[in-house]
Amino acid sequence: MLLGLLFLSSLALIFSAANFDRRLNQVRDADTDNQGWIVSQLEVDHLSLVIAVEDALGSAQAGGGQVSPEAWDQLQREFDVFYSRIGVFFAAMQRAGLPEAFAVDLSELRGVRDRLTARIDSLGPDDIAGLDAFAEHLRSKQPLVRRLVTHGLQVFVDEAQSAREREREIWLFFLIETLVLLSLVLIAAVFAVRLSRALQQRTMQAERAASTITKAYEASLSAVVVTDFDGRVILCNKAAETMFRLPMAEISGSDVRKLAPPRLVRSLAATFDRMRALQAENKPCDVSRRTLALRSDGQVFPVELALTTDTDADGQPIAIAFIRDISAQVKAENALRGALSEARRAAAAKSMFLATMSHEMRTPLHGLIAALDLIDRGALGAADAALFDTARDCSQRALALVNDVLQFTRASAMREPQVAFSPARIAQEVVSELSPFARENGNEIVLRVTGPGAQERVLGYPAAFSRSLYNLVGNAVKFTGSGEIEVALSFSNPEPEGPLHLSVSVTDEGPGIAAADRERIFELFETSADHLPHHTLATGLNGTGLGLPITRLAVERMGGQIRLDSELGKGSRFWFDITLPRAKGSVAVDLPVPSRAAPIPTGVVWDVLVVDDNEVNLTLMREMVQRLGHRVTLAHDGRQAVELARARRFDVILMDINMPVMDGRSASLAIRQDGLCREAVIIAVSALIEAEEPEALRSCGIDRALVKPVRLEVLATNLWEVAQSLGQTAGEPPARRDGESSKAAPAGKGDAGLDFDALAQMVGRDTAIGLLHATLNDARDALRSARAQAQDTGQLAHRALGAAAVVGLEDLAATLREVEYAAQAGDRDSLVELADILDEILASVDAEITAIPQMVNSAT
Known part of the structure; x- marks a missing residue:
């Protein structure tokens, strides 16, 4: 049937081509006749013009030398017709390959037209002589017109003959092509038969491949579960039976939600809703994530889920889920995560130990260097002087080494904002x-x-x-x-x-x-x-x-x-x-040193405003300032400090940086704008790294900065330097009094770095214990916030940091500083690790505070 239809189609094609050829010849003959009429009409229009000229001359003889208006109008119309005919003739003859003689005649005809036009435009009805000359010139061009018409007809005849010959060639080629195509179609039919047989073979191979895939599907280690978009399980493999510990017959036809823990059923329902929404838009839904699954015995275990959507043989949407049990993998990852956390803790402990040891070693080295500087070298003998020089050089190199180690530890571990x-x-x-x-x-x-x-x-x-x-x-x-x-x-x-x-x-x-x-x-x-x-x-x-x-x-x-x-x-x-x-x-414009009020004579008591949001810091700073002989006013935040500074003149303002309501920077700027303390000396007292780089605070109107913890002699030295800069004192800075030390006596210092003796000497034993408990409460608040990953972790850590630094718990302060930086950076992993370290330090400090009576008795 296929071959018969192809043969009939070929015959119909040949018949249609022959019929089209016949009709095309008819149209071409009509076109040739039209072109012949155009060429022949040139001679007719020329003769009509000659007759019109002779009629005009005849009317002039009859009218006494004047051409009648009717004859003159007829002459003009015939000339216009002849003129237009020449243009049409030229248009018809504009083609390549014309004989040279014909081209010369065409050029001459163009010149005749132009000359006749010039003559007739210069003639009038009464110009009989000019009209005779015009008629004579017109009659002389009769042979030229005859040649052009004859040659033109010949050109069209030749072209028509050439066109017919080309068309015959085209139609012959068309017939050959048709036969070739018919042959190709026959060959294609033969190949179609062969392909049909090959298709049968491939169908058998596909059936075998499907059987192999089914076996692989059944032998897969991952559970494969196919469901409809309502969550009904259509089929599953053997691995699903093993993984969920349910028979395949029980899984098939059941709701897939029974394979998920109850708390994830809502999430699974949302996934099916998403699949239906994407299916309405003809979009696939691909899901790949870790989640939890539920065995028949109620055991919840981690799985890796890969879900995709497709359609079955009937065109119905289905979801295909590949589920892999990753319990062993998760266990290994948790072990690795724990090892990493332990390694980070060890690294942090190492860095803290190195920094602490370097810091602690600087104190005796400073004492050694200071003692060597007080020795009169001139009173020593030559041998002793050489030994003295050796001791001084060695102490300087040791101090440089300790400083470098501390600086390197700080540079590698500190998070600087x-x-x-x-x-x-x-x-x-x-x-x-x-x-x-x-x-x-x-x-x-x-x-x-x-x-x-x-x-x-x-x-x-x-x-x-x-x-x-x-x-x-x-x-x-x-x-x-x-x-x-x-x-x-x-x-x-x-x-x-x-x-x-x-x-x-x-x-x-x-x-x-x-x-x-x-x-x-x-x-x-x-x-x-x-x-x-x-x-x-x-x-x-x-x-x-x-x-x-x-x-x-x-x-x-x-x-x-x-x-x-x-x-x-x-x-x-x-x-x-x-x-x-x-x-x-x-x-970055250099800030001029503000002009101060009249210098206060040496010995006059200063009014000092202490600003801090932490009661521990306020208590200690008040005690130190009072011990130096100055009057103290306390402010609990920046706004209160601004109000006090506008209402009362203070000589020195000790300003914390990070406070609620208004921070120290904003408060300092506000104080510098107006009020009685525009020219007061503002000293930042902060645990922030900015305090170690006072350049960052100068633009806020702060003159200098102190880093918590601030010792009594450090505060005394800074106030003396302020007085020196204002011309209020002279001589050497205040010497350390007997028994004073920037570090606690050995008998009063515990493993956590607590310097209870120095703290108790400053504020009294009972007050010192109360301050330590308040500091620990603040630190515990920061610890709870860090474990909960709360928003206020950074603020609570900073609050506790200031108190810990002031009372001398430097390890605790350093850890709280790390907690603050981690909270500001959103580093949740570091917060988890630091919370564990902070918990250990708090336990150590708490143990030392509990043992304070024993420490005091031992020291006694």
Whole structure:
């Protein structure tokens, strides 16, 4: 039947082609006749014009030398017709391949037309002579017109014949193509038969493959469950039976929700609702997640679910779920997570231990150095003087090593917040501080700050920037003799409102660093002493090997990378590039020292306002200020401090930074705006890192900063320095009284770092115990908030941090600071780990507070 239909279709195609050829010839013959009429009409119109001219001459003879109006109008019309006919003739003859003689005649006819037009336009009804000449010229062109008509007809005849021959070729080709196509169709039919047989074979193969897939489906280790969109199980495999501990017959036809824990049934129903919504939009629903499943015995276990939607053979939507039991995997992951948490805790403990030991070692070293400085070297003999010099140099190197270790621990573990600062000002302060040491070695430090934006304030890490620059310049000062040290800050501004790019370089004329050492010197405790100048080797100032690692950490903290260019004997260049966002609405303009009121004579009592939101801090600060002989007023937040400062004149304001209602920065700005304390000395007393970088607080109107815990002698020294700057006192700073120490006596100090003797000496034993209990209560509030991942964790940690620092619980304060930073950064994992560490420290401190009577008795 297929072949018969193809054959009949081919015959119909041939008959239709022949019929179309016949009709096309008829149309072509009509077109040829029309073109022949156009060519022949040229001669007719020429003869009509000749007759019209002769009629006009005849009417002129009859009318006494004047052409009648009717004859003249007829002449004009016949000329217009002849003129138009020439244009039509030209249009019909515009084709390629015309004989050369015919083309010449056509060109001549165009010239005849133009001349006749010029003549007839110049003639009038009474110009008989001109009309005779016009008629004579017109009759002379009769042969030209005859030749053109004859040649034109011949051209059309030739073209028609050529067209018929081309068409015959086309139709012959068409017939050949038809036969070829018919042959191809026949061949295709043969192939169709063969493909039908192959399809039968492939169908058998597909059935075998389906059987294999079914076996694989049944043997799969993952449970495969197929359901409709109402949650009814259509089929499942053997693994589902094993996983859920239910027979396949019982699973099939049941509600899939019975395989999920009750608390997840609502979530599963929402998944089916989503599948129906996507199916209405002809979109697939793919789900891949971890969840929980329920065995028939009520056991809940973790699974990995991969869900996709499709349609079955009847076009009905189905959901195919692949479920894998991951109980063993989750158990292993929990074990790894616990190991990681333990490793982090160990690292934190290590860092805390190193920082604590370094901090504790500085106190006896400072005492040793101070004692050595008080010894009269001139009273010693030569041998004793040499031993004295050795002891002094060793103590200085030990102190430098301890400071470097503490700084490295702090740089690698501390989370420094971003604040506004001026890189140019910090660079100027670093250069000013190190210039005296440079002059001792015959060096000169040159600071160059260039580029747009050099005087702007930026957001970043001022402590890290200061550490990196100080270490680089300090190294250059130590290892250069009688040379120049260039500190260059180059600012660039790629986008007018975008961040600033800062390139920092420190170039010295020292001994240089060998190529083999350029990577090694950035590692811990590595130095390059092979080519140091003589003065550094002689004095032992070849470094501890921590300066450059600290610098590398600080630069990486700022998003840069420390680089080194060096050549032996010619010096070294350390440099790095960083990008710093602009601080909105502020420019780094040096703040002038405010003019103060008339100096208060030495010995006059100051009015001091202490501002803090923590009762423990207020109690201790009030006691210290009163011991120094000044009057004290307390404020519990920044707003209360502003109100008091506007109503009463205070000489000094001790301002906490982070407080509720109004923080210390805002309060300081408000006090500087108006009121009686516009010119008071404001000293920040904070546990924040900003207190260690007072540059970040100067723009808020704060003159200087103290870091909690603040000891009595530290506060006394700072107030003495304030008095010195105001010209109110002279001489040496207040000496430490007998028995006073910035650290507790050994008998009163426990494992948790509690300095109860010093605290009790300041505020009394009972008050000290009450302050410690209040501090522990604040810390426990922070601990509960950290475990609950609450919003106020950072605020509670900061509140407890201030109290812990003031009473001398430095380990507790350091941990609370880490909790505050983790809460601000949203680091939930770190909060979990820090909560465990905080719990251990609180237990240790609580044990020491409980044992305080025994400690006191023991000390007695």
